[in-house]
Amino acid sequence: LKANYPVEFYAASMTLEINNTDKLNIFRKDMASHQIKLLSPDINHSNSDFKVEKLNPKEFAVRYALSAIKNVGSQAIISICNEREKNGYFNSLLDFANRINASELNKRQIESLAKSGSFDLIDTNRSKIYRASEYLLKIATKASEDRNSSQENLFGNIEEEQLELPSSLPWGEMEALKEEFEAIGFYLSGHPLD
Numbered sequence: 001l002k003a004n005y006p007v008e009f010y011a012a013s014m015t016l017e018i019n020n021t022d023k024l025n026i027f028r029k030d031m032a033s034h035q036i037k038l039l040s041p042d043i044n045h046s047n048s049d050f051k052v053e054k055l056n057p058k059e060f061a062v063r064y065a066l067s068a069i070k071n072v073g074s075q076a077i078i079s080i081c082n083e084r085e086k087n088g089y090f091n092s093l094l095d096f097a098n099r100i101n102a103s104e105l106n107k108r109q110i111e112s113l114a115k116s117g118s119f120d121l122i123d124t125n126r127s128k129i130y131r132a133s134e135y136l137l138k139i140a141t142k143a144s145e146d147r148n149s150s151q152e153n154l155f156g157n158i159e160e161e162q163l164e165l166p167s168s169l170p171w172g173e174m175e176a177l178k179e180e181f182e183a184i185g186f187y188l189s190g191h192p193l194d
Contacts, residue, residue, distance in 0.1 A: 007036055007052050007060040015049040018068045021185030028186065037061035040189055041069060041118045043096065044089040048077045069183050071112045079104045093123055093136060093165060102140035107133045115183035117176075126176055128168040135165060 001009045010031050017023040028038050039045075039053060041064040050065045066081075067074040079101050090096040096119075113119060114129035123129060129136075171179065174192060181187055 006034060007062060010036060011050040011052050011062045014062065014068070015065065018049065018065060021070075024068060025186040028188070031062065038188065039063045040120065041066050041113075041116050041184075042121055043080070043113065043118045044084065044121060046118070047081055048074050064184075064188065066113070066118060069112050069116045069118070070185060071183075072109050076105045076109055090122060093119065093129060093132070094139065096122070097136040097139035098143040100140050102137060102144040105137070105140065107137055110136055112183045115179040117180060117189060125168065125170045126179065127171045128165055130179070131168045132165040 010027055014024055014027050017027070031038055037055070039061050043066070045053065046063050046066045048065060048067045050068070051063050053061050053063045055061055066072060066077040083099050083101070084090065087099060090099065110133035111130050114126050114133065117126060119129050120126070170176075173190070177187055177190055177192055180189060
């Protein structure tokens with residue numbers, strides 16, 4: 001399998017060892033030696049398990065699993081993936097907060113997703129997302145309550161542009177790598193020695 005279907009082999013093997021960071025890092029190194037890319041976790045493209053992703057007609061890569069991020073767990077990720085599959089990609093952090101099930105996600109999970117870079121295609125400021133995790137959870141809780149309530153909102157929906165996340169300076173490159181290491185268990189997007 002490794003010789004004839006290497007990308008599928010690595011995706012399946014990494015899913016099997018999803019909770020073993022040391023083994024995942026060994027697979028990552030082995031993939032690099034075979035010129036197979038391991039793509040960063042992404043809230044719009046990753047699933048609960050590792051998956052094969054087509055880069056171009058002749059090149060495939062493995063997309064990092066959201067469930068493999070420390071302190072996240074598969075139940076929350078399955079809920080996020082189901083919502084994304086049902087209603088499309090998350091366009092912004094506020095769109096994400098308005099659509100997730102607040103009862104299945106907590107502050108620590110959002111922080112880990114932010115530290116791992118899972119929101120980078122939506123917003124590259126990991127520090128802002130990390131610091132706004134409690135705010136995002138409050139929005140998610142309010143949105144969940146509104147969905148579960150049979151009453152109409154008297155003032156209608158608040159426009160997304162009116163809501164702003166607390167501002168924060170982005171982490172420096174070294175701090176971002178340190179936080180990513182803490183969330184994933186190894187350096188994925190870069191290395192301090194680079």
